[in-house]
Amino acid sequence: MSLVFLIFIPILAALFIPLLFKRLGQIHTGWFVLLVPAALFLYYATRLPSVMEGGTYVSELSWIPSLDIAFIAYLDGLSLLFTLLITGIGALVVLYSIFYLDKHREQLHNFYVYLLIFMSAMLGVVQSDHLITLYLFWELTSISSFLLIAYWYTRDRSRFGALKSMMITVFGGLMMLGGFVLLSIMGGTYSIRELIAQAPELAQHDFFIWALVLVLLGAFTKSAQFPFYIWLPDAMEAPTPVSAYLHSATMVKAGIYLVARLTPVFALSEVWMWLVAGVGLFTMVWASFFALKQKDLKGILAFSTVSQLGLIMSLLGVAAAAYHVEGAADTYLKYAAFAAIFHLINHATFKGSLFMIAGIIDHETGTRDIRKLGGLMSLMPVSFTVALIGSLSMAGLPPFNGFLSKEMFLTAMLSLQEFNMFSMDVWWVLFPIIAWIGSVFTFIYSLYFVFHTFAGKHQPEQLPKQAHEAPIGMLISPVFLAALVVMIFFIPNLIGDWLVKPAVAAIQPFLYDSPQNVDIHVSAWHGFNTELFMTLGIFAIGGLMFWTLRKWQHLYDLYPDSISLNRLYDEMMLLSDGGANRFSRIYMTGFIRSYLVYMFSFMSFIVLLTLFLNEAFQIDFNNLAPIGVYEIVILLALVGATLTILGSKSRLTAIIALGAVGYSVALLFVIFRAPDLALTQLVIETISVALFLLAFYHLPQISRKEERMKFRFGNALVALGVGVTMTLVALSAHSQKAMPSISEFYKETVYKEAGGGNIVNVILVDYRGFDTLFEIAVLGIAGIGIITMIRLRLTKKEGQHENK
Amino acid sequence: MEIVMSVAIGLLFMAAVYLMLSKSLIRIIIGTGLLSHGAHLLLLTMGGLGGTAPPVVADGVTVSDYADPLPQALILTAIVISFAVTSFFLVLAYRAYQELGTDNMELLRGTEDYE
Numbered sequence: 001m002s003l004v005f006l007i008f009i010p011i012l013a014a015l016f017i018p019l020l021f022k023r024l025g026q027i028h029t030g031w032f033v034l035l036v037p038a039a040l041f042l043y044y045a046t047r048l049p050s051v052m053e054g055g056t057y058v059s060e061l062s063w064i065p066s067l068d069i070a071f072i073a074y075l076d077g078l079s080l081l082f083t084l085l086i087t088g089i090g091a092l093v094v095l096y097s098i099f100y101l102d103k104h105r106e107q108l109h110n111f112y113v114y115l116l117i118f119m120s121a122m123l124g125v126v127q128s129d130h131l132i133t134l135y136l137f138w139e140l141t142s143i144s145s146f147l148l149i150a151y152w153y154t155r156d157r158s159r160f161g162a163l164k165s166m167m168i169t170v171f172g173g174l175m176m177l178g179g180f181v182l183l184s185i186m187g188g189t190y191s192i193r194e195l196i197a198q199a200p201e202l203a204q205h206d207f208f209i210w211a212l213v214l215v216l217l218g219a220f221t222k223s224a225q226f227p228f229y230i231w232l233p234d235a236m237e238a239p240t241p242v243s244a245y246l247h248s249a250t251m252v253k254a255g256i257y258l259v260a261r262l263t264p265v266f267a268l269s270e271v272w273m274w275l276v277a278g279v280g281l282f283t284m285v286w287a288s289f290f291a292l293k294q295k296d297l298k299g300i301l302a303f304s305t306v307s308q309l310g311l312i313m314s315l316l317g318v319a320a321a322a323y324h325v326e327g328a329a330d331t332y333l334k335y336a337a338f339a340a341i342f343h344l345i346n347h348a349t350f351k352g353s354l355f356m357i358a359g360i361i362d363h364e365t366g367t368r369d370i371r372k373l374g375g376l377m378s379l380m381p382v383s384f385t386v387a388l389i390g391s392l393s394m395a396g397l398p399p400f401n402g403f404l405s406k407e408m409f410l411t412a413m414l415s416l417q418e419f420n421m422f423s424m425d426v427w428w429v430l431f432p433i434i435a436w437i438g439s440v441f442t443f444i445y446s447l448y449f450v451f452h453t454f455a456g457k458h459q460p461e462q463l464p465k466q467a468h469e470a471p472i473g474m475l476i477s478p479v480f481l482a483a484l485v486v487m488i489f490f491i492p493n494l495i496g497d498w499l500v501k502p503a504v505a506a507i508q509p510f511l512y513d514s515p516q517n518v519d520i521h522v523s524a525w526h527g528f529n530t531e532l533f534m535t536l537g538i539f540a541i542g543g544l545m546f547w548t549l550r551k552w553q554h555l556y557d558l559y560p561d562s563i564s565l566n567r568l569y570d571e572m573m574l575l576s577d578g579g580a581n582r583f584s585r586i587y588m589t590g591f592i593r594s595y596l597v598y599m600f601s602f603m604s605f606i607v608l609l610t611l612f613l614n615e616a617f618q619i620d621f622n623n624l625a626p627i628g629v630y631e632i633v634i635l636l637a638l639v640g641a642t643l644t645i646l647g648s649k650s651r652l653t654a655i656i657a658l659g660a661v662g663y664s665v666a667l668l669f670v671i672f673r674a675p676d677l678a679l680t681q682l683v684i685e686t687i688s689v690a691l692f693l694l695a696f697y698h699l700p701q702i703s704r705k706e707e708r709m710k711f712r713f714g715n716a717l718v719a720l721g722v723g724v725t726m727t728l729v730a731l732s733a734h735s736q737k738a739m740p741s742i743s744e745f746y747k748e749t750v751y752k753e754a755g756g757g758n759i760v761n762v763i764l765v766d767y768r769g770f771d772t773l774f775e776i777a778v779l780g781i782a783g784i785g786i787i788t789m790i791r792l793r794l795t796k797k798e799g800q801h802e803n804k
Numbered sequence: 805m806e807i808v809m810s811v812a813i814g815l816l817f818m819a820a821v822y823l824m825l826s827k828s829l830i831r832i833i834i835g836t837g838l839l840s841h842g843a844h845l846l847l848l849t850m851g852g853l854g855g856t857a858p859p860v861v862a863d864g865v866t867v868s869d870y871a872d873p874l875p876q877a878l879i880l881t882a883i884v885i886s887f888a889v890t891s892f893f894l895v896l897a898y899r900a901y902q903e904l905g906t907d908n909m910e911l912l913r914g915t916e917d918y919e
Contacts, residue, residue, distance in 0.1 A: 590913040593825050600821055625805040625853035635812050642819045642838065651830055658834050661816075665841050672848060673858040673871040677879055684887045688837065691891055695830065695898040715825040723818025730810040730846060741851070743874045747859070747867045759859035759873035764880060775881050782888035786895045 003059035003073035006043070007123045010036055014116035021109035029108045030098035037090035037119060044083050051080045051502050054514035063133070068190060074129035077502020077515060081341065082126035082257055084499070085348050089249040090119055092477040096356050097241035099474040100363060111151060111239070118144035118246065125254050131180040131190045138176065138218070141251050142169040148246060149238040161234035164569070168221050168231045176218025176258075182211035183265070196264040196509065203268040212266050215258065216275055223255025225313060226283040229306040230565050236298040240359025243298060248305050248351040253344060256309065259316050260340070260507045267320035267510070277317025281434050283310030288441035292448060292549075293556040297358040297368040300449050301351065304394065307442060308347050311409060314435070315340035316507070318412050323510055325418065332415035334511065338496070338520050339408035341503045345495065346393065346401040346488060353481035354390040354449070357383050360474055361453065366464030370449075375458030380469045382479065384454045389482040395446035396439060396538065401488035403535075404522055406439060410531040436534055443542030448549060492522040597718055604721040607729060617728060620735035631671055638664035651696055659689040676760045809849040816842035829897050829907040833890065840886040844879045851875030 013036045021029045047057065057075040064070075075083070094115070101108060121144055124137030142165075150162035180190075186205045187195045195202065202208055219225075224232040235247050246252070259276055266272040284307045291303035319337035360383050361376070362368045377384045393400030396407075413435045416428040460467070488495055501515040512518050545552075561567060587594070611617050641660035648654040662685030669678035746759055746767060756762040764772050816838055823835030855871030901907055 592909055592912075593827070596821075596825055600825075619807070621807075623852075623854075624807065627805050627808060631805060632808070635808065639812060639815055642816060645834060645838070646819055646822065651828075654831070654834055658837055661838065661841055665845060668845065669848075672853055673855060674848070674876045674879075675858050675860070677848075677876055677883070680880055680883055684883055688887065688890060691894045692830070692833070695833075695894050695901070698898055698901055712825075715822055718825065719818045719822035722821045723814040723816075726817040726842070726846070727810050727814030730813060730849065731807065733850060734806050734810070741872055741874065743872045744867070746873055747870050751861055757861040759861070759870065760876045760880065763873055763877040768877065771877075771881050775884050778885050779888045782892045785892050789895055789899050 002061070003057055003075060003127070004061040004071045006040065007071070007073060007127060008120055009040065010116040010119040010123070014113045014120075017112045017116065018109045021112075025103070028098050028103045029112055030094055030101070033112045033116065034091060034094045034098070036116065037087045037094060040123075041084065041087035041091055044080065044087060047075060047080060048084075048498060051075065051077055052498055052515060054502070054505065054516070058129070069132050070130055071124075071133050072129040072191070073127045074193065075127060076506045077499075077504070078257070078260060078341075078506035079126045081345070081499050081503045082253070083123060085253075085345070086119065086122045086126065086250050089245060089348055089352055090115075092352065092480060093241045093245040093249075096244070096359075096474060096477040097239070099471055100241055100359055101239065111148075114144050114147040114151070115242075115245075118148065118251070122250050122254070126257055129192050131184055131192065134192075135173070135177050135180055138222075138254065139170070139173050141222075141254060142166060142173055145169070145235075145246050145251055148242045149235045151239055151242065152237070155237065157234075158237040161231075161237040165231040165235045167573075168228055168569075172218040172221025172228065175214045175221075179211045179214030179216075179218065182207040182214065186211065192261060192265075199265050199268060202265065208269065209271060212269055212272055213275075215262060215266075216272070219255035219258045220279060221255070222258070223252050223309050223313065224283075224306045225255070225279050225310060226286055227565050229283065229287060230569055232306055233294075233299055233302040236296070236302050240298070240355060240362065243301075244352050244355035244359070247302065248355050249348040252305060252309055253312075253348075256312050256316070256340075256344065259313065260337075260503075263316060263320050263507050264509050267323040270324070273317050273320040273324075275317070276320060277314045277431070280310045280313030280315070280317055281431065281438070283307065284314060285434055285438040285441070286310075288438045288445060290556075291445040292441065292553065293559070295370055297361060297370055297373075297449070297453065298355070300370070300445060301354055301358060304442070304445060304449075305347075305351060307438065308343070308351065308394075311435075311438070312340050312343055312347070314431075315343070315409060315412055318416065319507060321416070322508060331418045332411055333418060334518075334520065335408050335415060336412035337504045337507045338500055338518070339405055339412050341500045341507075342408065342492070342496070342522070343405035345499060346405050346485070349481045349484045349488065350390040350393040350400070350402060353386055353478040353485070354394070356474075356478040356481070357387045357390065360470040360478070363474070364465065364470055365467045367462075370452050372459060372462040373453045374456035375454070376467055377454040379458070379467050380454070382469060382475050384450075386475075386478045386482040387450045387454060389485050390478075391446040391450035393485045395443045395542070396535065399489045400485050401492070402485075404489060404492050407531050407535065408522070410435065410439075410534050414530055432534070436538065439534075439538045440542045440545070443538050444546045444549065447542075447546045451546075496520065496522055593715075597714070600718050600722050604718075604725040607725050608721075611728060611732065616736075617732050618735050619731050623737075628671070631668070634664050634667045634671065638668070655689060655692045655696060658692070659685060662688065674760075676758070805853050806849055809845065809853070813842050813846050813849065816845070827909050829900065829909060829912075832909070833893055833897060836893070837890060840882070840890070844882060847875050847879050847882070 013033070017029060017033070020032050024032075051057075054077075057073070059073045061071040094112075097111070097115075101111060118141060121137045121140035125134060125141060128134035128137060146162050146166040149165055150158045152158050183195060183202075184190050186202050186207050187198055189195060221228040232247060232252065236243055238247070263272075287303045287307035287310060291300050291307065294300045294303060315336045318333065319340060322331075322333040322336065325331060325333055358368060360380070361373065364380065365373065365376070367373065389400060393402035396402045396405075410432065413432040416431050458467075497515075501518040501520075504518050504520075505512045505515045587598070638661055641657045641664065644657040645654045645661070648657060662681065666678045666681035666685065669675075669681055746763060750756055750759045750762050754762045754766045756766065820835045820837075820839035820842060823831045823838065826832065826835075851872040851874065855869060857865045857869045857871070859870045859873035859876065897907070900912070904912065906912065
């Protein structure tokens with residue numbers, strides 16, 4: 001079966017969901033959905049043995065061949081790892097959702113359709129080798145995530161959270177598209193594998209740094225890095241299965257995936273390294289610090305997710321540093337990529353289970369407010385056990401998998417001392433210290449999450465529901481994940497060989513050419529070294545601070561909301577909305593005069609500028625017709641009449657003067673030997689003046705206040721500009737005739753070819769008869785329009801405005 | 805002659821634009837009338853004002869003596885079209901007076917609550 005086809009299986013399955021929901025409503029729709037990720041997981045798992053050996057699979061489906069755009073599914077260690085996470089956690093989340101969502105009250109068909117679309121999109125993101133289709137799937141994850149966050153769309157907070165996540169991730173996605181386009185321009189290909197092959201040449205290109213920053217913007221917004229993490233806490237309004245799946249295990253790791261996937265392309269640049277490592281580490285500390293401020297269980301988990309994603313991101317930054325060190329495979333720097341992937345798996349297990357527990361608590365007690373909860377240990381023993389395992393693993397305690405990855409994280413941060421470029425011999429100390437502080441806060445919030453929920457005093461009067469243990473079905477998935485958490489601690493090297501090493505080989509192809517060469521052995525006991533003492537320090541300080549948490553937690557309330565990033569986002573949205581509105585109001589005055597002023601002044605400005613910039617202005621005094629007395633007299637009459645219009649007090653004078661202008665034009669036509677024009681002009685001017693008088697006569701009484709037009713300097717300036725422009729253009733155009741007129745042909749052939757004597761008339765009806773046809777049409781349409789305006793009267797309906 | 809005509813045309817355009825920027829609807833229509841006169845004269849002038857005979861075949865007139873017939877044909881078309889549009893516009897203005905009771909462009913705006 002083609003690998004590309006497999007990506008689309010969830011979307012195809014989504015087509016049948018509404019049918020199953022309507023027809024087989026008595027069975028929970030989730031049971032049918034469960035088959036999809038479970039079957040895909042099993043199928044992809046069969047690919048493991050060969051990928052473990054360094055094998056890859058490629059499959060291509062042409063989409064737009066003329067633009068070189070195709071769906072290319074590429075399965076190597078990295079994409080297979082993500083694929084297994086997506087399908088595996090997907091299956092567990094669907095199972096959990098079957099018991100979490102009520103089949104009678106919830107709109108299950110919507111939920112599962114969105115979820116399946118998301119699953120396809122995510123598979124597409126991690127398997128695409130083509131930049132454009134990768135972007136396509138990337139945006140599809142944003143859209144399906146938007147739909148899932150706003151699943152309970154009648155709540156304001158859900159819609160707000162959905163919009164916020166959409167705005168931020170789509171902003172990043174568009175930036176990333178820009179980066180992708182630059183990459184494809186530089187490399188001449190859309191294929192990531194081919195780009196990796198020419199990485200050294202790409203680094204020399206001018207666009208390189210732009211592509212790098214733009215791609216990182218995409219990755220940071222999706223993976224909720226500082227300062228773009230603000231959408232993630234608000235996305236917690238989604239149903240808990242969605243939070244567990246999208247906002248802990250899969251979608252937020254799309255950015256991680258992108259960084260890991262493109263590390264071979266960008267690792268040559270130290271900017272990449274510093275940005276990824278620096279932003280990741282800062283995010284880790286920042287979010288772990290603010291996780292303790294949260295009162296909502298899912299809020300704590302959201303900040304913890306941000307923090308852990310920052311941790312993984314910083315490890316990927318250090319993994320890129322290995323590129324710059326000779327023989328990095330023999331130094332401790334090699335641990336960074338391994339630790340990143342290893343922690344990614346661990347995080348998916350423990351964070352998935354913790355979210356599910358938070359959902360269970362919400363489901364069984366009716367609240368997620370940690371201040372109201374407490375003492376649930378004896379009421380919900382299974383949930384407590386799972387939460388304890390997940391939290392302690394998150395805190396980095398043995399015997400859970402979080403301990404191993406935390407140790408390796410510290411090792412990798414300490415290994416930066418071997419990196420002696422860019423005066424790192426002094427500054428490297430900052431990295432392990434910041435990492436250590438972040439780990440201390442991680443330790444505290446992990447204990448805060450589990451003990452403030454389950455230990456302490458039970459307050460049944462605070463809870464909306466009578467608390468009791470969740471049904472077995474809801475517990476299967478978290479228990480399974482918790483079992484994995486413990487299991488990975490005992491068999492880390494098996495996981496390492498099967499999943500981590502192939503992925504590491506894909507991230508650092510410059511170090512290893514096959515997964516077997518990744519020479520890393522994980523052991524829970526690694527002797528008395530710096531990392532161990534740091535860990536003991538974390539436990540000691542963290543334990544002490546947790547013990548006194550109640551004494552200093554209120555210090556968080558001192559942090560003013562007015563300078564938070566959320567406030568900044570809200571202000572920015574208000575400003576762009578209100579600002580755009582205000583800006584439109586400034587120039588959209590509603591007066592036709594303003595718009596005419598804009599148009600006229602810009603037209604004359606642009607034309608005059610062009611005229612003088614191109615030095616096109618010139619006057620040629622040759623080839624001019626002689627100046628005659630009659631012409632001058634008529635022109636004087638014309639100018640006089642025009643000035644009369646301008647200065648006229650009454651409109652009647654103005655109309656008569658306009659008639660005078662028209663008749664002077666007719667006389668000019670006579671003088672300049674255009675008899676047909678003169679005839680037409682005379683007739684039409686007469687009718688026009690009659691029409692003007694008609695309109696004048698029907699003026700209503702109140703407006704018949706005769707007044708001279710007030711002189712307005714601005715108007716006069718614009719008018720002068722247009723007049724001067726026209727004169728200059730006319731002079732220049734006449735002085736620079738490029739070629740002779742084609743009228744010679746008409747003059748010579750009018751009698752021979754067309755059999756007529758009046759050349760103008762023959763042109764109108766013979767040579768260029770089409771013009772005349774449509775001019776007749778214009779006249780007809782105007783006549784019909786006038787009749788319609790006069791005859792058709794819609795009766796006024798008072799107070800029935802369409803816009804009210 | 806063409807230079808004098810160009811200046812006159814510039815004056816016509818200037819007066820036309822000045823009128824179109826005024827408040828009264830009928831002045832705007834007068835402005836458009838002046839504008840079309842200016843455009844027609846511009847067409848004629850740009851074709852060249854030479855030629856000693858009207859473009860009608862007659863005995864004893866050589867081909868080079870005819871005035872250029874092409875701009876004349878173009879102007880004829882333009883006159884008719886501008887007439888059609890002007891009359892439509894005028895009737896529109898007339899109906900606007902009847903229905904709205906004003907010809908002041910400053911007052912002919914969307915209402916404030918129309919967003």
